[in-house]
Amino acid sequence: DADVTQTPRNRITKTGKRIMLECSQTKGHDRMYWYRQDPGLGLRLIYYSFDVKDINKGEISDGYSVSRQAQAKFSLSLESAIPNQTALYFCATSTARSGNTEAFFGQGTRLTVV
Amino acid sequence: EDKVVQSPLSLVVHEGDTVTLNCSYEVTNFRSLLWYKQEKKAPTFLFMLTSSGIEKKSGRLSSILDKKELFSILNITATQTGDSAVYLCAVGGTSYGKLTFGQGTILTVHP
Numbered sequence: 001d002a003d004v005t006q007t008p009r010n011r012i013t014k015t016g017k018r019i020m021l022e023c024s025q026t027k028g029h030d031r032m033y034w035y036r037q038d039p040g041l042g043l044r045l046i047y048y049s050f051d052v053k054d055i056n057k058g059e060i061s062d063g064y065s066v067s068r069q070a071q072a073k074f075s076l077s078l079e080s081a082i083p084n085q086t087a088l089y090f091c092a093t094s095t096a097r098s099g100n101t102e103a104f105f106g107q108g109t110r111l112t113v114v
Numbered sequence: 115e116d117k118v119v120q121s122p123l124s125l126v127v128h129e130g131d132t133v134t135l136n137c138s139y140e141v142t143n144f145r146s147l148l149w150y151k152q153e154k155k156a157p158t159f160l161f162m163l164t165s166s167g168i169e170k171k172s173g174r175l176s177s178i179l180d181k182k183e184l185f186s187i188l189n190i191t192a193t194q195t196g197d198s199a200v201y202l203c204a205v206g207g208t209s210y211g212k213l214t215f216g217q218g219t220i221l222t223v224h225p
Contacts, residue, residue: 042215076209102148103213105156
């Protein structure tokens with residue numbers, strides 16, 4: 001089983017709909033992240049969380065919200081989806097305990113907003 | 115604002131060629147530079163570099179960091195079709211552990 005699991009893997013939704021992407025991890029990491037990937041733009045950080053009570057905006061948080069329900073779960077919501085939110089979304093985890101900044105990624109969710 | 119720039123954006127080579135991918139950065143409070151390989155979906159970790167001048171190697175892949183000139187290179191020797199992927203460079207620039215990614219380099223290796 002994957003250490004970082006994202007659901008769903010693919011989703012098509014209509015403009016204006018609310019949608020939630022979910023992420024769970026079994027790595028025991030304290031830090032979790034949501035990125036989106038668009039062609040030619042690399043990965044851009046949407047939100048990140050360093051523990052259950054900590055939520056921080058990334059560089060492109062507008063139009064998104066998150067919830068850290070438990071250490072192992074971090075969900076991303078699009079309150080009213082729009083077509084330019086069509087992208088590949090990645091959840092990632094890391095831990096500061098070793099002093100490393102390496103991030104471990106889920107398999108991604110391909111979201112299409114029509 | 116932290117910034118990471120990769121070049122070239124795309125590269126097409128034939129099997130057996132050697133390639134060099136570049137990553138330059140402007141980051142506050144640099145902590146580490148990471149290289150990832152992305153084939154179909156999730157990026158997979160290749161190297162993490164924190165000190166200048168120390169080469170990291172894994173098989174045909176190697177990477178080195180120059181903290182004075184603010185760049186890193188990723189070398190792949192004797193390329194194979196399985197090396198075809200997007201290579202991502204990322205920098206950890208704060209004490210918080212979050213990464214800033216470059217645009218990626220699309221490498222295509224033809225037989």
